Amino acid sequence: SAVISQKPSRDICQRGTSLTIQCQVDSQVTMMFWYRQQPGQSLTLIATANQGSEATYESGFVIDKFPISRPNLTFSTLTVSNMSPEDSSIYLCSVETSGTGTQYFGPGTRLLVL
Amino acid sequence: DAKTTQPPSMDCAEGRAANLPCNHSTISGNEYVYWYRQIHSQGPQYIIHGLKNNETNEMASLIITEDRKSSTLILPHATLRDTAVYYCIVSRGSNYKLTFGKGTLLTVNP
Numbered sequence: 001s002a003v004i005s006q007k008p009s010r011d012i013c014q015r016g017t018s019l020t021i022q023c024q025v026d027s028q029v030t031m032m033f034w035y036r037q038q039p040g041q042s043l044t045l046i047a048t049a050n051q052g053s054e055a056t057y058e059s060g061f062v063i064d065k066f067p068i069s070r071p072n073l074t075f076s077t078l079t080v081s082n083m084s085p086e087d088s089s090i091y092l093c094s095v096e097t098s099g100t101g102t103q104y105f106g107p108g109t110r111l112l113v114l
Numbered sequence: 115d116a117k118t119t120q121p122p123s124m125d126c127a128e129g130r131a132a133n134l135p136c137n138h139s140t141i142s143g144n145e146y147v148y149w150y151r152q153i154h155s156q157g158p159q160y161i162i163h164g165l166k167n168n169e170t171n172e173m174a175s176l177i178i179t180e181d182r183k184s185s186t187l188i189l190p191h192a193t194l195r196d197t198a199v200y201y202c203i204v205s206r207g208s209n210y211k212l213t214f215g216k217g218t219l220l221t222v223n224p
Binding site: 001004031033035042043044045048058092094096099100101102103104105106107108 | 146148155156157158159160163201205206207208209210211212213214215216217
């Protein structure tokens with residue numbers, strides 16, 4: 001397994017601003033994932049972030065809106081840019097370890113955009 | 115990835131076994147069945163996964179039918195802390211994404 005922390009745990013932001021969410025893992029991992037969970041909904045994958053390469057975005061998500069950095073094997077950031085109230089969600093990072101396809105999730109960042 | 119179908123909600127009495135069904139009739143031979151749960155306001159928690167054999171760990175048992183078109187997650191002695199949304203996900207395993215459906219809200223009652 002892996003221990004994952006996210007910062008901030010929650011934030012309230014004004015529309016038009018940007019927020020960078022950090023994800024830190026206690027061990028080196030190849031694959032990291034970023035998800036969004038809108039209120040009352042299930043999780044939706046935003047992108048897959050592999051160290052040393054550009055993030056791969058899912059349909060409906062673009063790099064200009066959700067730029068991702070992956071500078072090393074234990075850390076990643078997701079930025080939510082030019083926010084609107086529709087971006088109010090929980091943002092979660094996860095990592096895959098052990099080569100079994102099992103993912104372990106962070107506690108999430110709760111974002112409210114006013 | 116194959117699509118899964120789960121009942122939207124289930125109830126279970128505390129101390130009894132909770133049996134959560136999942137239908138994945140379009141599963142491919144190289145796809146695994148994963149179960150996760152999400153307790154309110156927390157990140158999803160991995161429970162168990164399997165390919166075709168039944169699996170058991172300290173949290174639960176996973177029963178996969180012989181034709182692999184459905185599975186059941188069993189929590190042998192449900193507690194109030196097992197109240198959560200349970201997700202059944204089919205995926206090709208390592209380096210593949212997880213696609214979350216709506217899951218089953220399991221409510222364990224005292």
